[in-house]
Amino acid sequence: MQLIDGAQAIAGDLPRASTTVLDVPMEAGESLDTGIHRLSALQRVRGMVAQALDAHDVTAPEEAVLTIGGDCGIALAPIAHAARRAPGLAVVWIDAHPDLNSPDSSPSGAFAGMVLRAVIGDGDPGLSLPAGTVAAERVVLGGTRSFDDSELQVVADLGITSLTVDQFAAGDALADAVLATGAEAVYIHVDIDALDPSEISGNAHPEPFGISVAELTAAVGRLRERVPLVGASLAGYSPASLAAATDDLGAILRVIGALA
Numbered sequence: 001m002q003l004i005d006g007a008q009a010i011a012g013d014l015p016r017a018s019t020t021v022l023d024v025p026m027e028a029g030e031s032l033d034t035g036i037h038r039l040s041a042l043q044r045v046r047g048m049v050a051q052a053l054d055a056h057d058v059t060a061p062e063e064a065v066l067t068i069g070g071d072c073g074i075a076l077a078p079i080a081h082a083a084r085r086a087p088g089l090a091v092v093w094i095d096a097h098p099d100l101n102s103p104d105s106s107p108s109g110a111f112a113g114m115v116l117r118a119v120i121g122d123g124d125p126g127l128s129l130p131a132g133t134v135a136a137e138r139v140v141l142g143g144t145r146s147f148d149d150s151e152l153q154v155v156a157d158l159g160i161t162s163l164t165v166d167q168f169a170a171g172d173a174l175a176d177a178v179l180a181t182g183a184e185a186v187y188i189h190v191d192i193d194a195l196d197p198s199e200i201s202g203n204a205h206p207e208p209f210g211i212s213v214a215e216l217t218a219a220v221g222r223l224r225e226r227v228p229l230v231g232a233s234l235a236g237y238s239p240a241s242l243a244a245a246t247d248d249l250g251a252i253l254r255v256i257g258a259l260a
Contacts, residue, residue, distance in 0.1 A: 003070030006237035035103030090183030
């Protein structure tokens with residue numbers, strides 16, 4: 001429920017005419033013997049988001065969409081949408097965790113920890129993009145600092161670029177890393193837990209020694225000056241209550257301003 005409160009709090013400060021609100025089904029869903037909790041419900045949400053993005057293309061085909069959701073699973077359909085608009089897309093994943101587990105390696109069974117693996121087409125077929133939609137060598141991790149052993153192995157085996165917090169905060173490092181992939185367009189995903197816990201209180205999975213809001217917005221700004229943005233997502237905001245959300249909205253809106 002905290003993730004729902006977070007998304008609703010953010011929506012309240014966005015331009016109503018430019019915001020589409022989707023009601024996520026509350027039923028638990030079934031794993032369908034995949035090792036992914038709530039798989040059937042996640043598939044339904046993915047379909048709802050994809051349909052909304054397709055509708056946006058009809059009304060504003062040139063505009064990049066910012067998708068705001070609960071956990072990182074919200075990024076799957078928008079990345080597929082962005083890849084159709086820009087073949088050879090790079091994906092920047094700004095997150096304390098790389099989300100590169102598989103159903104077999106995941107310690108929790110939560111899809112949120114498997115999303116990027118699904119993006120590169122190496123997840124369960126029921127909730128993954130087709131292989132080749134986003135090449136692993138065009139994925140850049142930013143500010144990631146909490147890896148499971150299996151995720152470290154994936155990064156090494158697939159040649160995924162990973163920028164430490166210090167590297168991410170250094171000038172044009174993010175933009176340089178994306179350009180080095182050869183991509184001509186980029187999708188940016190931000191999980192709130194990439195930020196240092198001192199920057200924002202509504203963080204259910206705080207990891208110390210993260211990036212600051214200023215470092216995040218500066219790096220994204222420099223990247224956007226050099227590479228076209230075709231889509232973005234923001235996830236993981238989980239205030240203790242709707243009332244508490246007001247404490248963080250200034251920082252959240254700065255991040256949204258960089259992405260939108």
